[in-house]
Amino acid sequence: MDRLQKQIKFILEIDKIKGILRQGLVLNGKRQETDAEHSWHMAMCAVLLKEYYHDEVDMLKVIKMILVHDIVEIVAGDTPAYGNYSQAEKEKNELEASKEIYGILPQDQRDELMEIWLEFEKGETKEAKFANACDRFQGFIQNVTSDAHTWRKFKVTKSKLMNRMRPIVNFIPEVYYGYIQGYMKEYLDNGVVTDDKPIKLIATDLDGTFVNSEKKVPEKNKEVINKYIDKGISFVPSSGRDLPSIKELLEDIKDIKYFSCFNGARIFRGEELIHSVKMDKEMCLDILKKGTELGLKYSGTSNYDVCYSQLDTEYYTEFKLKDSKYTFHSNENFDNLKAFDFEKIVFFGTQDVFKVLRKYVEEKYGDKVNIFVSGDYVIDIVSKKCSKGNALKIIAQDMGIYLDEVIAFGDNENDLSMLTEVGYPVAMKNAKEVVKNIISQITPVSNEEGGVGIYLDEFLKDK
Numbered sequence: 001m002d003r004l005q006k007q008i009k010f011i012l013e014i015d016k017i018k019g020i021l022r023q024g025l026v027l028n029g030k031r032q033e034t035d036a037e038h039s040w041h042m043a044m045c046a047v048l049l050k051e052y053y054h055d056e057v058d059m060l061k062v063i064k065m066i067l068v069h070d071i072v073e074i075v076a077g078d079t080p081a082y083g084n085y086s087q088a089e090k091e092k093n094e095l096e097a098s099k100e101i102y103g104i105l106p107q108d109q110r111d112e113l114m115e116i117w118l119e120f121e122k123g124e125t126k127e128a129k130f131a132n133a134c135d136r137f138q139g140f141i142q143n144v145t146s147d148a149h150t151w152r153k154f155k156v157t158k159s160k161l162m163n164r165m166r167p168i169v170n171f172i173p174e175v176y177y178g179y180i181q182g183y184m185k186e187y188l189d190n191g192v193v194t195d196d197k198p199i200k201l202i203a204t205d206l207d208g209t210f211v212n213s214e215k216k217v218p219e220k221n222k223e224v225i226n227k228y229i230d231k232g233i234s235f236v237p238s239s240g241r242d243l244p245s246i247k248e249l250l251e252d253i254k255d256i257k258y259f260s261c262f263n264g265a266r267i268f269r270g271e272e273l274i275h276s277v278k279m280d281k282e283m284c285l286d287i288l289k290k291g292t293e294l295g296l297k298y299s300g301t302s303n304y305d306v307c308y309s310q311l312d313t314e315y316y317t318e319f320k321l322k323d324s325k326y327t328f329h330s331n332e333n334f335d336n337l338k339a340f341d342f343e344k345i346v347f348f349g350t351q352d353v354f355k356v357l358r359k360y361v362e363e364k365y366g367d368k369v370n371i372f373v374s375g376d377y378v379i380d381i382v383s384k385k386c387s388k389g390n391a392l393k394i395i396a397q398d399m400g401i402y403l404d405e406v407i408a409f410g411d412n413e414n415d416l417s418m419l420t421e422v423g424y425p426v427a428m429k430n431a432k433e434v435v436k437n438i439i440s441q442i443t444p445v446s447n448e449e450g451g452v453g454i455y456l457d458e459f460l461k462d463k
Contacts, residue, residue: 220450
């Protein structure tokens with residue numbers, strides 16, 4: 001009976017959670033939400049949103065975490081998520097509260113619930129990561145349904161909100177980009193949330209954007225990018241080029257951790273290929289034959305095989321290396337036409353001929369590939385499944401940051417998928433009209449004069 005008495009005493013004690021008020025308001029906005037209501041709502045979020053968390057989890061443990069995670073507030077009280085408080089003091093008070101409350105139970109149940117509560121607080125296991133994401137999501141929707149009550153009260157900045165939502169973008173990103181991002185933009189646009197420019201990543205196209213017409217990086221761009229790398233902001237080149245060419249071009253930029261190549265068809269973390277999207281071999285062969293019929297020269301790359309009738313300038317250095325990892329297959333007379341499951345095909349020619357090829361490719365393979373102009377005399381073809389925008393999303397996910405914390409620069413049609421995804425898109429002064437018609441922020445000078453560096457220096461001057 002002593003065991004039962006302890007259990008009943010605990011059940012009666014935790015009834016007090018129904019009276020612990022939180023900062024958020026319930027749906028009609030007329031009163032504060034209680035911890036008990038929060039926990040119930042959060043549990044339902046977990047049940048319904050599990051499909052967006054792509055690791056297998058013990059859902060019983062997740063629900064237990066949700067049930068116990070705020071019981072300590074019966075003693076410690078609710079700590080406002082956006083208030084000014086000492087994290088160390090909060091952890092100390094809640095640990096003492098947990099010992100007091102869970103200490104009521106029989107030892108085996110006390111140890112189990114304490115362990116589950118601590119697991120949630122540490123946020124390291126799969127179950128704890130998912131439960132924490134649900135916790136942040138439930139708090140977010142309470143603000144959406146109460147006209148941003150808590151954000152208004154605490155004068156929330158974008159960086160504080162981003163940091164609070166971090167578990168969502170890390171563990172259930174589809175929920176972030178499918179729901180939260182739109183409301184985030186709305187409250188930034190109407191001034192409820194202050195934009196303190198929490199930039200964590202600078203992404204830029206290269207040709208026509210970060211480099212000049214001589215294929216050199218202007219000194220201003222080198223100086224500014226290296227300065228912000230030193231301040232902890234990452235830099236990602238996003239280009240139609242392959243890795244060797246990018247690294248050669250950016251030899252004066254230090255500590256580049258990610259490379260988006262082939263307009264997003266390849267992503268490298270350092271030297272490690274972490275993402276690759278290829279096209280069907282038979283389709284590639286058909287497209288190559290059509291291009292050659294039209295008199296176009298081409299280059300196609302698959303892994304480390306390069307087939308070409310005109311060697312892309314980006315491979316000139318690699319081509320001369322005795323120990324190159326690339327194998328080059330010359331098809332300059334079209335009598336030895338080879339095709340692989342290419343990641344990218346490049347055609348060289350004129351815009352008039354490109355229009356004919358583009359019409360052919362879009363009509364026959366429009367559901368499988370993207371074809372776009374990437375320079376005055378160059379047109380690229382990559383899988384429909386890849387784009388600079390999708391690649392940047394993969395990189396941001398790998399880094400554990402939001403696209404809303406990214407500033408990106410571009411000048412051409414193939415940059416739009418990237419520019420329209422990020423929080424801070426910027427078109428070059430020399431950008432094509434199709435880009436400037438969509439992107440309102442424009443650099444004060446062109447790529448020839450270091451427009452990226454000059455814009456960043458002004459935009460991040462308070463950082």
